Amino acid sequence: MLEANESTPVTAKRSQSQLISLCVNGEWREVAVKPRLTLVEVIRDSIGLTGTKASCESGACGACTVLLEDRPILACLTLAIECDGKRVQTVEGLAEGGKLSAIQDAFLDQGAVQCGFCTPGMLMSATALLRDCPKPSREEINKALEGNLCRCTGYNAIVDAVLQASGQGVEPVMK
Amino acid sequence: MILLDFGYERAATLQQAAAWLARLGDGAHVLAGGTDLLPSLRAELVSPGVLVGLSGIEPEPPRLTADGSIRIDALTRLSSLAHAGLVREKLPMLADSALAVGSNQIREMATLGGNLCQETRCLYLNQRHDYQFAAPCFKRGGDCCHPFPRNDRQTCWSVHMSDIAPALIALGAELEILGGAGMRRIGAAELYTGSGLQPLSLGRAELVRAVIVPPPPPRSGWGFHKSTVRGGLEFGMAVIAVSLQLAEDGASCCGARIAVGAVRERPLRLESAERALVGARLDDERLARVAPDAAKALNPLPHHGFTRRHLLDNVAVYLRRALAQAAERARTGRA
Numbered sequence: 297m298l299e300a301n302e303s304t305p306v307t308a309k310r311s312q313s314q315l316i317s318l319c320v321n322g323e324w325r326e327v328a329v330k331p332r333l334t335l336v337e338v339i340r341d342s343i344g345l346t347g348t349k350a351s352c353e354s355g356a357c358g359a360c361t362v363l364l365e366d367r368p369i370l371a372c373l374t375l376a377i378e379c380d381g382k383r384v385q386t387v388e389g390l391a392e393g394g395k396l397s398a399i400q401d402a403f404l405d406q407g408a409v410q411c412g413f414c415t416p417g418m419l420m421s422a423t424a425l426l427r428d429c430p431k432p433s434r435e436e437i438n439k440a441l442e443g444n445l446c447r448c449t450g451y452n453a454i455v456d457a458v459l460q461a462s463g464q465g466v467e468p469v470m471k
Numbered sequence: 472m473i474l475l476d477f478g479y480e481r482a483a484t485l486q487q488a489a490a491w492l493a494r495l496g497d498g499a500h501v502l503a504g505g506t507d508l509l510p511s512l513r514a515e516l517v518s519p520g521v522l523v524g525l526s527g528i529e530p531e532p533p534r535l536t537a538d539g540s541i542r543i544d545a546l547t548r549l550s551s552l553a554h555a556g557l558v559r560e561k562l563p564m565l566a567d568s569a570l571a572v573g574s575n576q577i578r579e580m581a582t583l584g585g586n587l588c589q590e591t592r593c594l595y596l597n598q599r600h601d602y603q604f605a606a607p608c609f610k611r612g613g614d615c616c617h618p619f620p621r622n623d624r625q626t627c628w629s630v631h632m633s634d635i636a637p638a639l640i641a642l643g644a645e646l647e648i649l650g651g652a653g654m655r656r657i658g659a660a661e662l663y664t665g666s667g668l669q670p671l672s673l674g675r676a677e678l679v680r681a682v683i684v685p686p687p688p689p690r691s692g693w694g695f696h697k698s699t700v701r702g703g704l705e706f707g708m709a710v711i712a713v714s715l716q717l718a719e720d721g722a723s724c725c726g727a728r729i730a731v732g733a734v735r736e737r738p739l740r741l742e743s744a745e746r747a748l749v750g751a752r753l754d755d756e757r758l759a760r761v762a763p764d765a766a767k768a769l770n771p772l773p774h775h776g777f778t779r780r781h782l783l784d785n786v787a788v789y790l791r792r793a794l795a796q797a798a799e800r801a802r803t804g805r806a
């Protein structure tokens with residue numbers, strides 16, 4: 297038996313759901329979560345935003361990348377309960393007033409989207425990169441996107457899209 | 472999806488986390504960045520009753536202590552570690568080793584303490600066991616070893632793949648360990664037992680609180696190399712970290728620390744190679760002789776598809792280059 301004193305956790309609430317608040321794309325929501333649920337499961341299944349993908353669920357592909365307090369993290373390796381009171385931005389939060397963000401536009405323009413499964417994660421990693429570093433070099437883009445796998449495009453179009461969105465001489469292809 | 476249910480408690484301080492772990496006993500497990508623990512939970516390598524979360528504790532920024540050492544909070548995220556001005560300036564090898572870990576997202580989440588305390592790895596271990604390898608191996612409490620059928624239940628040849636531990640060992644770092652009995656301080660290499668079954672020397676309720684790195688001595692230089700296949704988001708096949716110090720004559724070596732990770736159950740210090748360098752002139756010929764001998768002494772375990780022969784050759788080549796780079800940095804005084 298645990299003694300009830302200051303340093304004793306209230307109870308081991310095995311499997312019981314707890315209510316957490318998350319600010320998702322600017323809107324606060326309360327969700328009941330079991331401790332074992334990951335952020336990507338809660339975003340997709342409880343909140344219903346299915347833009348964020350769950351693919352490898354082991355940290356190796358980046359498809360589940362979202363911004364937590366503005367930092368790019370893997371939602372498949374994050375317990376939702378650890379995000380209580382925090383801000384999350386998903387791919388659905390990139391467009392403003394129905395207008396795509398510059399990086400989304402550039403992805404479309406450069407043909408950086410084929411099957412699209414990696415795209416939400418790529419966009420979130422690229423968004424975080426451009427906030428920290430508005431004019432990244434090719435090398436910096438490669439490093440920032442090393443955790444996002446794409447099995448279709450061969451990456452060059454994606455890197456070009458980031459260069460285009462940061463206004464660095466890459467000409468629009470389709471427009 | 473994690474199939475096991477567990478409870479979750481967020482600790483407000485590291486002391487509180489240590490006290491909870493002590494009280495809750497074997498069923499409790501500490502969660503830092505989760506980038507190692509969550510895959511282990513999914514693979515059912517661990518099955519805690521309660522997770523004690525450290526994410527509510529704000530790490531102290533790295534700081535210079537009175538004796539010139541640099542103290543780094545164990546909860547520091549690897550992205551902050553890699554970019555902290557003090558670390559980049561005084562301990563560039565440590566910053567580089569942090570930058571070598573995983574991917575950008577992993578470094579945003581992962582902590583220094585979690586990196587040092589990560590689970591060992593083996594192709595047969597760190598994945599779910601229900602589809603490929605139904606029989607649990609020794610490390611999972613079963614009675615076989617898939618890659619090494621002649622191993623017995625005391626022997627597990629999983630490897631410890633921290634990129635940062637070899638750098639800390641080569642830098643002569645110490646760790647502050649917090650436990651029920653108070654604080655103790657150990658050398659970074661002493662965190663590891665050398666057993667794949669029980670890789671860490673920590674007691675059940677002990678936590679790494681901080682890493683203390685002494686200032687690099689004058690006329691010293693470093694070399695770091697992580698061997699990989701594709702060079703991004705990948706565990707190392709071998710991780711090499713070297714610190715060398717030159718004597719006042721600027722040519723002979725008066726101090727050497729060499730550590731290699733990812734090839735054994737723990738990051739290893741290569742003391743025989745260190746002895747072969749101290750007192751000698753650091754010319755190319757000497758380095759070309761020491762490196763292959765050191766690789767042999769290391770006796771690397773074949774792991775993740777790399778043969779022993781391949782690892783021997785790889786370590787021999789890149790250790791020679793890391794030593795040459797360290798000697799060059801020590802000579803020119805350039806970080």
Ligand SMILES: Cc1cc2nc3c(=O)[nH]c(=O)nc-3n(C[C@H](O)[C@H](O)[C@H](O)COP(=O)(O)OP(=O)(O)OC[C@H]3O[C@@H](n4cnc5c(N)ncnc54)[C@H](O)[C@@H]3O)c2cc1C
Binds near residue numbers: 574
């Ligand atoms: C796709 C992928 C790639 C990776 N690549 C690399 C790589 O290239 N190099 C590398 O070194 N690692 C790699 N890792 C492993 C892991 O991400 C890192 O080692 C990371 O630093 C672990 O830190 P964490 O804070 O996330 O640890 P957690 O997962 O929170 O914890 C890991 C273990 O350490 C214990 N622990 C955590 N903090 C403490 C503490 N302060 N005191 C005592 N025990 C503690 C936990 O209980 C747990 O058992 C990779 C992981 C993934 C998923």
Ligand code: SF4
Binds near residue numbers: 592593609616622629
């Ligand atoms: S080396 Fe260790 S982890 Fe790998 S199968 Fe054998 S006992 Fe299991």
Ligand code: FES
Binds near residue numbers: 353370
């Ligand atoms: S689904 Fe999270 S990294 Fe692949």
Ligand code: FES
Binds near residue numbers: 413
């Ligand atoms: S577009 Fe198909 S995985 Fe990237």
